[in-house]
Amino acid sequence: MKESLGIIDDEGNLFGVINIIDALVVVFIIAVLVAGASLVLTGDGESSSAPTTGTTNVTLDLGTQPEYITSQISIGDSYSPSENADLTITDIYFTPQDESTRAVVRAELSAPSSGETIQYSGAPPRYGRQLEVLTETYSTKGTIRDVGGGSELTTTETKVVVRANLSETDARRLSEGQPIRVQGREVATIESVTTYGTNNPDKKTVFLGLTLQSVTNGGQQAFGETRIRPGASLSLPTGAGLVKGEITRVGAMTQRGQPATRDVKLQLSNVSPLLANSISPGMTESFGGETIARISAVQRENATIVTKGENGDIYEQAHPINQDVTFTANLSVRETDTGVTFKGQTLQQGRVVILDLGTVTIKATVVSGYQ
Known part of the structure; x- marks a missing residue:
């Protein structure tokens, strides 16, 4: 074996x-x-299993910038703060702000993905975070105001009425259809102009109907840093220079109410004969071919004065020189749900209105015809 x-x-x-x-x-x-x-x-x-690259869009508010910076900002500008992070400008929005220009840009961020976001230069793109933009021609930084969405800023045509006080010369430089541009971009349009005289013959009150190219900021429409609401201040570079005014109405380009005319009885009390005789039928307040007021009838009488006698009694007698002037004026008014307005103010008995009649400016008290 x-x-x-x-x-x-x-x-x-x-x-x-x-x-x-x-x-x-x-x-x-x-x-x-x-x-x-x-x-x-x-x-x-x-x-x-290496980190993948993701992208997201943000809105960067660059704040006010000098002209030598805004003139260089262009769509397509890019910046890489680190090897795996890139920023590219995809849209630009300029608005006036006092004597400067406010710049807001839309930018695409590219960086490693981290969960549902990206890690751009070491951190997620959060609201309020500041990001630098460095190119060969300029250096600036901006604050993130919005995250996500498309590559373009969403602009909206917003209608407003703005009230401004201007010199007569500047007021005449404003006209309907006049565009307002910043860095060659149209940011607003003057749709209507209504001009009223004031107690200073060299100054005018102007109501401008405007279309603004606004953007959404914090859930509200904004024009630059101005939240569009009644009472907000607005600065506009126009053919009359920089116009600074106050928003009086949002969502319309005309003053509140329907246009109409009213024959209103007005009075000047205890004025000199020189002023009394300077007022006559046919006189008008006009501007730019539009008549605001026209005087149709005038009555004059000696003014009444009150004196006190030696015994303490009160006496009423005619003034030897001064006169009371009562006149009727056809006024261009607006009829609203709450009453009739003239030059943006409600007409009421005893209210003082100002009329610039060309050769004379008067302050007259409303007597009747205002309702």
Whole structure:
């Protein structure tokens, strides 16, 4: 009977075939190959799980900028604050702000993804975070006002009425259809102009109907830094220079109410004969071909004065010189749900109105005809 072979025979061969030392060398080589393959496979796994690049859009408020900066800002400008982060300007919005220009841009951020956001230059793009924009021609920074959405800023045509006090010369430089531009971009249009005289013949009160190119800021429409609401101040570079006014109405381009005319009885009390005789029928307050008021009838009589006698009695008598003037004027008014207005003010008995009649400016008291 043949004797079975052991694992290692007397000569040191494995299964009587391979020398044990050679077998160990083969095992070592196989282990090295397996380890190398493991490293290669592990490396492939790591590269496949490397962070992916994501993009998001933000609105950056650059604040007021000098002309030499705004003239350089262009769509397509880009900046890379780090190796794996990029910022590219995709839209631009300019508005006037006093003597300067306010710049707001839309920008696309590209950076490694992290959950539902990206890590742009080490942190997510959060509201209020400041980002730098450095190019070959300019350097600036802006505050994030909005995150997400499309690549363009959403602008809205917003109608407003603005009241401003101007010199007569500047008031005459304003006209309907006049565009308002900043850095060559149209940001507003003058749709209507209504001009009234004041107690200063060199000054005018002007109501401007405007269409503004506004954007949404914090859930409200804004024109630059101005939240569009009644009472807000607004600055506009026009053909008359920088016009500073106050928003009186939003959502319309005319004053409140329907236009109409009213014959209103007005009175001047205890005035000099020179002033009394300067008022006559046919006189008008007009501006730019539009008549605001026309006097149709005038009555004069000696003014009444009250004196006190030696015994303490009160006496009423005619003034020897001064006169009372009562006259009727056809006024261009607006009829509203709450009453009739003239030059933006409600007409009431006893209210003082100002008429610039060209040769004379008067302050007259409303007597009747205002309802």
